[in-house]
Amino acid sequence: MLEAGFDIPMFGLAKQLEEIFLPDTERPLLLPRTSPALHLIQRVRDEAHRFGVTRHRALRGKAAVHSQLEGIPGVGPARRRALLKHFRNIGAVRGATMEQLMEAPGMNKPAAQAVYLHFLAAKG
Numbered sequence: 001m002l003e004a005g006f007d008i009p010m011f012g013l014a015k016q017l018e019e020i021f022l023p024d025t026e027r028p029l030l031l032p033r034t035s036p037a038l039h040l041i042q043r044v045r046d047e048a049h050r051f052g053v054t055r056h057r058a059l060r061g062k063a064a065v066h067s068q069l070e071g072i073p074g075v076g077p078a079r080r081r082a083l084l085k086h087f088r089n090i091g092a093v094r095g096a097t098m099e100q101l102m103e104a105p106g107m108n109k110p111a112a113q114a115v116y117l118h119f120l121a122a123k124g
Helices: 036-066 077-087 090-095 098-103 109-123
Strands: none
Touching (some): 090 109
């Protein structure tokens, strides 16, 4: 933090024994298990972990579904939604024929061809 220009007091909390580690200190600080200060630190840690896990899951979920369709020329957000709604999942879109892709609402031949060739190239 100091290298980045921040002079903010900080510490680390080891989960198993709930030891508090201060910078430049070898021995951890142990607060009593009933200490309100320890309970506050634990709650802050737990909330930070909950937030991080929730955010990561949301990003991972979006990436799994949308990234495979993003970047295909002629396929914007509306066509991506239409394809996923029509085929119900990305695997079905990936396995669709040109004719099946053109049956999806809002799809035309150039867009269907772009999707088909995108997934064909990914297979090879």
